[in-house]
Amino acid sequence: MSTAKLNCIAVDDESLARKLLQENIEQVPFLNLVKVCKNPFEAMEALQEHKVDLMFLDIQMPGMLGTKFLASLKEKPMVILVTAYDNYAVESYALDVVDYLMKPVSFDRFSKAAHKALDLFKKSQKASAVTESSSPVDSPEYFFVNVEYSLVKIIFDEITHIEGLKDYIKIYVTSQTRPILTKSTLKGIERRLPENFMRVQKSYIVNLEKIQSIRNHRITIDKFDIPVSDSNMESLLQAINYQKP
Incomplete structure (x- = not known):
């Protein structure tokens, strides 16, 4: 059986630290680096745009601490x-992190932490398979997006x-008159x-x-008139449980 691949991102404000993280990640066969980020705001965009299994995260960064992010x-x-x-060890473990690495990090120590994440990932997959037919866990009611260097709920x-705008x-939300603009793609937010x-x-x-x-082929929601493509029209009617007379 082939080894599972973990999609990961690296987040650090120092260019040398980012380079070392990238080099270490590329030496671990089961790690797939999808994005290198300079700060938590870039990391938020990466989490929106990619399926990320593992994040290597610095703590002391301008704008926002890694633990706060x-x-x-x-x-x-x-x-x-x-x-x-x-001095962030106690706080970090309260956030249920996989491991806490002190710089400078040897490759041996880095590899052990990565393997620990892989073991947890495999256990999580097995647990999901066992409970797949059980009652679903309540979904979160909200999420955060990056808006002008702030995380907005x-x-x-x-x-x-x-x-979508490139x-x-x-x-568009009911709680305010102006839409919330954030860097992402429709595919990523979907x-x-x-x-x-x-x-x-x-x-x-x-929102159906x-x-x-x-x-x-036009949807009305409040004052908005939203087009529906020909290819999506039938799926839309099915989604709203419309039955032709």
């Missing part, structure tokens, strides 16, 4: 902290629809949304529960 995440990947400071039930998206959200056109995702009417 980690605490802000509702859905967390496995985390290995890599830091030059030992988005409540799923408040979202009416999401519009490398950015606009999230993976984080619950089942009542649907892509109806290449540039739009809608907020739809007021559908006419001539």
